[in-house]
Amino acid sequence: MPETVDSQTKTSQQPPAPRLRIGFLLAPRFTLSAFANFMDVLRLAADDGDGSRQLRCRWSVLSADMAPVQSSCGLRIEPDERLGDPSRFDYIIVVGGLIDSGAGLSLEQNAFLQRAATAKVHLGGLCTGMFALARLGLMDGYRCCVSWFHHQDFLAEFEKMRPVSDQIFVVDRDRLSCSGGVSAAHLAAFLVDRHLGRAAARKSLSILMIDEPMTGDRPQPGLPLELNARDPLVRRALLSMQQNLHAPLPIARIARDLGVGRRKLERHFNADLGIPPADASIRIRLAQARMLLARTDRTVTRIAEETGFCDASHLIRVFRETEGTTPDLWRQERALDMDGAEPEAAPA
Template identity: 85%
Template sequence: MSTPPSPRLRIGFLLTPRFTLSAFATFVDVLRLAADDGDGSRPIRCSWKVLSHDMAPVQSSCGMRLEPDERMGDVSQYDYIVVVGGLIDGGPGLTPEQIAFLRRAAEAKVHLGGLCTGVFALARIGLMDGYRCCVSWFHHEDFLAEFEKMRPVSDQIFVVDRDRISCPGGVSAAHLAAFLVDRHIGRAAARKSLSILIIDEAMSADRPQPGLPLELSARDPLVRRALLAMQQNLHSPLPIARIARDLGVGRRKLERHFNADLGIPPADAAIRIRLAQARMLLSRTDRTVTRIAEETGFCDASHLIRVFREAEGTTPDLWRQQPQAEDEAAPMPM
């Protein structure tokens, strides 16, 4: 009997306490389906192991526990070491043994990755310094608060920067795994995995994250990414020129895309996003108009009142006193 070929893609996983089961399982299922012919699930073309220093089960954020496969050892056995995170305050984080293992892997030029908040764990030990990393829009501000000198990418579904990979979890984990399968095994294997998982097609890294619900329904990916940047900087709105620069385009090009897709310029879209957030805070909280103005990037209460009156025909305080239909208070999805 002939010896089976060595896997072309070898991945080791480190699970943090309260890790997100869906991100891990989705990523692994793409590998599993690409690894064998048919639905055999044999680790032939690629292999995957959950690694541990003590072999103790790890509890996920949903409460289910997962048993590791083997102890951490020779880092050269793997092409990628992927840290799977979950709840930011889920517990002690990486152990000293896991940290030492990751640093050995980095020194050996093994690719490192973070799923969900796994990139937080890598950043905390300095292994994302100088790299771009992908963070969920939901945790964008959390990341900035903890890592002031780093600028996370929160308008894409995953990021590959040299020997670092990262994604915010959820379905993006499938697309990042498919990217690796495509790179190491082939496009046919990647397409097969996604098709079996009932995912229409592989998405490129720069596909925008869904983000918060918006009353603006944008189809243009560039416009959607710009809208996400506006959402993520409500407290201190970015100049339109800065958003365009961050997206790698000129201001005029960004304005042309907005006018073609939404029929309004970016500056108007930014105001509408901030007004939508102000309406939500007015209808669902008892915060003062001054506080809401601060949280939504207006200069002061007078500025918010003036802009609000132009849009709604009344002041924020009077609007708050009127009965609001539930679907009026909540923005429409993108």
């Protein structure tokens, strides 16, 4: 009889099964920061304090051959276990990295992802991890988040897909994606909140010195803008304009993509920036044109093509209205100013 009691006591003392189980596939030359940000949120939520025990969460780096995987910065990660049955995880997350690094995921890893999709395991991609899922057709019919930096790279490879590059992460049913960097921490916090509760998510972010969780529709930090918008809707519209410099979208199309009417978008622009969206688009394209004039020797005709003006004459006219001179004269005057600048004094 005492043995039965001891057996029951041991059983009652066993820790409960983890409520969140995640397997990672690391692509060759993966981005270490995206992986580390995601992982740190998990480990801090998994245990009391920062003990890092896999109690409430469990995670493993998966591999077909158990060989170390080199990150884009050169550091290597040792896998934890072989691929096996994907259904032992709630989520399989692919961590991408350099898209021109040559080899992608292995045949075994691709087959594993296909089995995971068949088993209804949720799939996700960090940084360029979405490229691997899209190549397998696993993102067909889903919205996916891609960094603004890789927006054109994604379109070049997947012409029929429209990546979301004005949000930090996207959750579409059983697919998750984020733009990389710090946004990986916010996606992980979203999952921790979903499975372990808001307190666990906030605890992880606080320890990581991140003020508060960000929702997926928070605009991505993009290229530097002359227009300093605070309104999230305006910022997302500005990012859309940046990402389509060579072929500007009609304002009505931008509004539709953002899920609002044109008049509402115009009201937000006037309230936040004091100008309509069309004027903001012109200012963004002119800023890019000035940068190209100052830093390259490209012709005005080519710069007009790259910045969405109808032709060189159109750029010259708009440029003169704004700057009071032509692009060529502006470039010459800037070159003279740089040549005539006095050299900095040498330190004493």
